Amino acid sequence: MRTDLAASYGEERLPRYTSYPTAPHFSPAVGPDTYAEWLAGLPAGASASLYLHVPFCREMCWYCGCHTQIVRRDGLIAAYQRTLRSEIAQVSETIGRGIKVEHIHFGGGTPTIMAPEAFAELMAAMRHSFFVLPSAEIAVEIDPRTLTSEMVQAMRLSGVNRASLGVQSFDPVVQRAINRVQSYEQTASVVDRLHGAGINGINFDLIYGLPHQTVASCLDTVRRSLELGPDRFSVFGYAHVPDFKKHQRMINEAALPDGLARHDQACAIANALKEAGYVQIGLDHFARPDDAMAVAFEERTLRRNFQGYTTDKGEVLLGFGASAIGHLPQGYVQNQVQIGAYAQSIAVGRLATAKGYGLTDDDRLRADIIERIMCEFSADLGDICARHGAEPEAMLQSAARLKPLISDGIVRLDGDRLAVASDSRFLVRSVAAAFDAHLDPAKQLHSRAV
Template sequence: MQNSLLARYSGAVPRYTSYPTAPHFHEGINPGVYADWLGSITGDQRLSLYLHIPYCDRLCWFCACHTKHTLKYEPITIYLESLKKEIAAVGGLVSQDALVSAVHFGGGSPTMLRPEDLIGLMAALREAFHFAEDVEISVEMDPNDLDEPRYDALAAIGMTRASLGVQDFHPEVQRAINRIQTFDHTKSVVDAVRARGVHSVNCDILYGLPHQTEETLAETVRDILSLAPDRIALFGYAHVPWMKKHQTMIRQEVLPGIEARFAQMNLAARMLVEAGYEPVGIDHFARPTDSMAVAQREGRLRRNFQGYTDDTAEALIGLGASSIGQLPQGYVQNMPATGEYQRMADNGGLAVVRGVAVTDDDRMRRRVIEEIMCRFELSFDALRQEFGTAVEEIVREARAFAQSNQDDICRLDGDRFVVTEAGRPFARTIAAVFDSYLSNGKGRHSIAV
């Protein structure tokens, strides 16, 4: 039964960190449109900021992020000057009464920044935007970048959450993905940030990696659990060499097959739940007291380009090359090419090159997809209260799919559409049923499990 479900529901579908998804962005959303959208943000709205640092001092072959390898610091120095110009330009268009409730430094490797540059970047943000007193500041960290001055700089900018990529501690797996990172080194990072008052630590684990087995993954999970992180993300490796050429360094024949991937996912998830972590959405786990677990229980969990979040901000502003933003009117993306991004930021401040304005139908389907991905169910009554009679076509689609499905991955329960336990691993595939853009063939996606 399990193998037949895998065969039917593990095909390539979007990750649904947005709707419409990124392949449907277009060049009609330009800096002028973006400036208008920013100008409409009101003082009573909350903002979330994402800053992208597109540089690494080593290139991990599994990575699908927009980043480039550099052993010189000069390109980073030049990039930061352009980034500060974009920060100033965007901040000048947004109401100064709008409070920033969250800041996320991603990449690439934000921890490559020199201590003085990290502090200077935060100063530029605080000059351009109005920060809430309880602002959450999270940083993606590469343990190999870190030293005592950098730890102190992270404390100085007020980092509240540290996110560490681990992937797998097994040496053969690490060699195959070009990411050498020992457990002892990782533990030293966790100890150092906690000693400086960081209240939340997240660790990322990947399954489906080259040479990975259930045994090597179980070893990694046990090591991670010994660090007692507050959150754990359990992601499936997305092999997309047509998008990321460096992934061609990973040979297809040493990757686990779909059945092996599914077994790895289930094993790791079971170990995390048995250790007391609560499952959050399709791929996160959190301690019961963590704000993300609380948000899940209270129905406040959300999904955006950073994945699952308990951030309640009405607008996510992306800053830096390739960054994606989400505003009430729609989505925007900055120029991905670093050199061209810098030219645009230096000349006008705004570097948006594409995006999409959302329609009323998009908003309804986005809500449906988010409910499936975050809560594994739809309340038809709640949808009607939010969208009125316009939602009835989507309600009919949900009823028809549940009634026609013979595999018990979803069912109707009164006025609710419910994803069953058997269907939860295939939530992305179920969500895709409500994606009105998917049939046009734009974009290639990773497998759903």
């Protein structure tokens, strides 16, 4: 991997392209009435994935970029769970039938902050309102520091079959700097309990670019993580945006690694995981070769949505909870971010949509190209453009940002087929951005490219 390119391109702030257009381009022009029309207009044979956002934590991790808040009173969490149940029923009634569900994902915040019986009730509500397929993947994000044995059993009885554990780093110096002290023993205990409950799909989340982090500490975290045998890893670069996330101001910026150091950390983690037998998938995921995600990557059926890389083939993602984002064939919708405003909307029987985006034909074309680049490090522009009734020559001419990427050897063009050079895949977001007609480089809304 080329450090000269990391220095040249790494400081640019670019989207992670879990959607196109990205969330900063959503507008209040798409509101509850539009969402209701889109839901009622879903095709009869459509299947959906469900995302439930639980925006509560017991304490704030200073690196966090999620919509969450610290809560001490369980009554607030219980009230929020009741609101989620009401929203689920409301959306289902608007659709007008029991749409099939193939994936359910609980994100946060800390979804397991709910009482075990409340979690079970929420799962029952989804099964009542939707046709959750027996083969559905049901995934929950977990903070190993707070998971109880009672919640593990509630997850087991509710059909949860995948758990994503926040690890980030096992380095105690880094942990103290980000206000997340989590021992190896705590994490190992949670993995054992999940396996004991038959929840065998285990993801670990790791982060590089944290304060005081080094290549050595990253490699030590990988070594200790491998001892616990997760079948997937997600490896993210820390996005330092203190203007948007005020709690990140608690992080000492002088202790943050620079772009080249971040690049070295990312490469070291990737190489260590590949040497351990994991397949690198797209920008930031790794999986065992027989894992469904690795198979999807090999078969070129991998997809990307707001949860990152996924095996989900559906075109409908229904988001529930404050700030949750949904994706329908017609466009994107996002709920009210503030919990109070979200709850008030649902209480009066109104969908909580605060903003969204209606897709154009050009958006769909570019979204298809960007997704293939992000998922496969390549895109057959001739094939994609033909499906959308467009000309690949015109698309290439519109991608002015592509020219320096080609001249620097990052991108190779063979006719209409575009491929990211193998030693430049860490810059895949820069390549995807070449096809982003909405990108404004002057607005520092995103994380660094490396």
